[in-house]
Amino acid sequence: MKLYYDPISTTSRPVTFFAAEAGFALQLELVDLLAGETRGPAFLAVNPMGHVPVLVDGDFVLTEATAILRYLARRLAPDFLGRDDQEQARVDEAMSWASTDVRIWLDVFSVYPMALGVPAGLSAASIAEMQQVAAPAVRRIMTVLDDRLRNGFIAGGSITIADFLAFSYITLAELIIFDFADWPNIVAWLRRMKAMPGYGSTYAAFLGLVSAKVSQGS
Ligand SMILES: N[C@@H](CCC(=O)N[C@@H](CS)C(=O)NCC(=O)O)C(=O)O
CATH class of the missing domain: 1.20.1050.10 (Glutathione S-transferase Yfyf (Class Pi); Chain A, domain 2)
Incomplete structure (x- = not known):
């Protein structure tokens, strides 16, 4: 699964920290907040809100840190639910x-x-x-x-x-x-x-x- 994120983002860190502790790997795709990449057309095509994090699982695209945490926990680490x-x-x-x-x-x-x-x-x-x-x-x-x-x-x-x-x-x-x-x-x-x-x-x-x-x- 791919995660669009930026390590300086408050809503991205819960997902990357959780993945590290639960022991599963995510393919990390940096979207540079300070360089304005969240507002560029390439990223807006992924999330029209222009926010990280975004999780992509096959053709399923999921936004919102809370929803992403729940989805990952249900699929990969139910002990954390x-x-x-x-x-x-x-x-x-x-x-x-x-x-x-x-x-x-x-x-x-x-x-x-x-x-x-x-x-x-x-x-x-x-x-x-x-x-x-x-x-x-x-x-x-x-x-x-x-x-x-x-x-x-x-x-x-x-x-x-x-x-x-x-x-x-x-x-x-x-x-x-x-x-x-x-x-x-x-x-x-x-x-x-x-x-x-x-x-x-x-x-x-x-x-x-x-x-x-x-x-x-x-
Ligand atoms: N409601 C969203 C908010 C996500 C959010 O605010 N992300 C910020 C970084 S912490 C962002 O991507 N901002 C980019 C921008 O405003 O251009 C969530 O909880 O995931």
Whole structure:
């Protein structure tokens, strides 16, 4: 199966990290986000939304990180789906939450403006307001996640596809040197995920961005 991806993409890393941990190979096709390749005609013919990741399995083309994670897990690594109906429902709940609440409040409202600068069409003042509005929501998100991680992973005692997705959205906060100290279950979960053998290779490009930001800020 072929995966169109970019290692700096928050929605691509869950798929590549999951594949590395589950032990299956994907044929990786780089779509260079920073070079604008997601908006070129060749890639728009694959995904008219112009987004990575995209999975191609024969003539079946699948977009959306959550759908791709579920499809790959069903076909190749069912242990990562959750063990029963309720655990699978927790996985779905967490993936929906990560793709909406976490992405909007933590990433779009808080991290992107600080890490990437003021987007065209918005003023620095409106960005500051967005961040102020987002701050309590981000703390609530961390508190909810910390509680969900009380058994080690999001859906219980073993890792599922929801962990790979949430990990990517949550670690984006490292671009703004976010302090997780108030949430010990999150700190332990981050440490556990980062100790996995696939982390280093699938997060290398992102970690490069983090260290560039850190040295810019120091
Ligand atoms: N809803 C999609 C969003 C995917 C997405 O936002 N991908 C970004 C990278 S993280 C992208 O490809 N952006 C390219 C662009 O906007 O040109 C998913 O969850 O997979």
